[in-house]
Amino acid sequence: MNRQRLGSWLFFGTLVFALLLMLVPLPLVLEPFKPYWPALCLLYWSLESEDRVTLGLAFAVGIGADLLNGVVLGEQALRLCALVFIALRFRSRLRFFPMWQQSLAVLALLLNDRILLLIVRVLAGGSLPPGSWWISPFVGAALWPFLFLLFDDLRARLRIQ
Amino acid sequence: MTRARDESSPLFAGNAAGTLRLIVYLALAMVLMVLDQRNGWLWRLRYGAAAVVEPVYRLAGLPAVGIHMLSSAFGDRQQLTEQNQRLREDLLLANARLNQMAAVAEQNQRLKQLLDTRRSLRLRVQLARVIGVDLGAYRYRLTLNVGARDGVKSGQPVIDAHGVMGQIREVLPTTSVVMLLTDPAHAIPVVIARSGLRTVAYGSRDGEQLTLPDIPLAADVRVGDQLLTSGVGGRFPPGFPVGEIRTVATAATGMFTVAQARPAADLDRSDEVLLLHDQAEPDGPPALLPPMGPPDDLAPAAGTRPAPSASPATPPGAGSKRPSVPGGATR
Numbered sequence: 001m002n003r004q005r006l007g008s009w010l011f012f013g014t015l016v017f018a019l020l021l022m023l024v025p026l027p028l029v030l031e032p033f034k035p036y037w038p039a040l041c042l043l044y045w046s047l048e049s050e051d052r053v054t055l056g057l058a059f060a061v062g063i064g065a066d067l068l069n070g071v072v073l074g075e076q077a078l079r080l081c082a083l084v085f086i087a088l089r090f091r092s093r094l095r096f097f098p099m100w101q102q103s104l105a106v107l108a109l110l111l112n113d114r115i116l117l118l119i120v121r122v123l124a125g126g127s128l129p130p131g132s133w134w135i136s137p138f139v140g141a142a143l144w145p146f147l148f149l150l151f152d153d154l155r156a157r158l159r160i161q
Numbered sequence: 162m163t164r165a166r167d168e169s170s171p172l173f174a175g176n177a178a179g180t181l182r183l184i185v186y187l188a189l190a191m192v193l194m195v196l197d198q199r200n201g202w203l204w205r206l207r208y209g210a211a212a213v214v215e216p217v218y219r220l221a222g223l224p225a226v227g228i229h230m231l232s233s234a235f236g237d238r239q240q241l242t243e244q245n246q247r248l249r250e251d252l253l254l255a256n257a258r259l260n261q262m263a264a265v266a267e268q269n270q271r272l273k274q275l276l277d278t279r280r281s282l283r284l285r286v287q288l289a290r291v292i293g294v295d296l297g298a299y300r301y302r303l304t305l306n307v308g309a310r311d312g313v314k315s316g317q318p319v320i321d322a323h324g325v326m327g328q329i330r331e332v333l334p335t336t337s338v339v340m341l342l343t344d345p346a347h348a349i350p351v352v353i354a355r356s357g358l359r360t361v362a363y364g365s366r367d368g369e370q371l372t373l374p375d376i377p378l379a380a381d382v383r384v385g386d387q388l389l390t391s392g393v394g395g396r397f398p399p400g401f402p403v404g405e406i407r408t409v410a411t412a413a414t415g416m417f418t419v420a421q422a423r424p425a426a427d428l429d430r431s432d433e434v435l436l437l438h439d440q441a442e443p444d445g446p447p448a449l450l451p452p453m454g455p456p457d458d459l460a461p462a463a464g465t466r467p468a469p470s471a472s473p474a475t476p477p478g479a480g481s482k483r484p485s486v487p488g489g490a491t492r
Binding site: 019020022023024025026031034055056058059062063067068069072073074075077078081082085088089120124126127128130 | 179182183186187189190191192193194196197198206207210213214217218220221224225293294295296345366
């Protein structure tokens with residue numbers, strides 16, 4: 001029982017921490033390299049403990065993220081819903097991929113996410129972003145193995161399902 | 162896989178219920194986006210949720226504050242001494258200029274009084290600190306640590322020591338968001354200091370420069386020209402530096418000259434900014450004068466002609482309030 005509570009603390013703690021990380025500014029030079037933390041965090045949890053992550057949760061996290069930094073309410077809710085849906089759909093296969101293949105899959109998911117964002121922004125009347133805007137998914141994919149191992153280690157230490 | 166809930170997570174096929182739910186959520190998100198785009202709900206909702214949102218901003222701004230504090234705590238002595246020296250020189254220079262200006266300003270004031278204009282050179286400003294939060298909109302926004310409780314209103318100009326930075330876009334109870342000059346959706350009326358040409362500077366796509374896309378071909382514009390606010394439109398007061406022209410070229414259509422300018426303000430590095438409290442005098446038609454006539458005490462006794470004396474008595478009261486109105490009326 002206590003373990004379970006600890007587990008959900010860790011779960012929501014990482015999500016909140018990811019939202020905070022999204023808001024923390026980086027120096028101007030590093031700015032385009034900033035990965036989309038909430039997406040990476042949700043991806044990990046949807047692959048590893050599927051009964052926690054649902055589309056409703058992704059939607060709620062997205063609305064929270066929009067409240068904190070979004071340009072339009074519902075933008076990140078849409079993106080995270082699409083991301084989590086694809087991840088849950090291919091979950092069983094993604095889980096057994098070797099790490100490099102999983103990273104590639106994450107890259108594809110994040111690129112898809114950026115394309116969605118681009119469509120939303122252009123439809124909302126925004127302008128096309130500069131080229132450096134596309135670096136972020138690659139950074140996210142490169143960070144994925146480390147993030148995965150870190151989370152796995154954390155869970156193993158705390159003995160959380 | 163020996164999982165109990167196998168049918169809910171099949172290895173290859175998807176289930177229809179999941180797809181249906183996805184469609185419902187996506188539709189919901191789209192409806193939210195459209196409603197928000199139309200009505201600006203996000204900001205009302207944010208205002209309501211400010212109790213949650215603002216502490217999160219402060220929390221997210223902490224690393225930036227920490228780095229700032231660390232750099233001033235562990236900055237080496239020589240660097241600090243150098244900085245101190247430089248600041249002192251700057252202050253001396255600024256004071257000297259100010260003294261020189263004081264005489265001119267006074268003269269200006271007197272001349273203006275002669276001309277009966279009300280515009281003054283005095284500035285009413287409020288100091289605000291930038292909170293280091295990444296608002297994700299390709300970096301065209303800044304968050305400040307003052308808000309509605311400090312009397313900040315949407316549309317106030319924001320400047321730093323070097324020039325205009327932008328204007329207040331949204332106000333929360335104790336924070337506010339600045340739209341920078343370089344936002345593609347921002348435009349500021351400017352005048353070229355050397356030639357007096359008036360035009361409009363827009364934000365540009367890369368978010369680092371200003372674009373002046375519609376300068377007449379015959380106009381006299383050169384690289385290095387200073388741009389100042391022109392005061393047209395009444396939002397930015399006239400005479401503040403906006404930027405410096407970097408490139409001048411003919412537009413692809415051949416109809417206009419297009420210039421690129423670098424903003425004068427330190428948009429990336431500003432720590433503390435100033436909020437201007439006096440909005441510029443509108444350049445529109447002047448306020449209506451109160452109806453003139455002989456003073457009230459010259460009027461005949463109230464008993465003899467009650468009707469005419471009642472009507473001039475009310476307009477002067479309305480007329481004296483008049484000058485404060487047009488600031489909002491030109492919007």
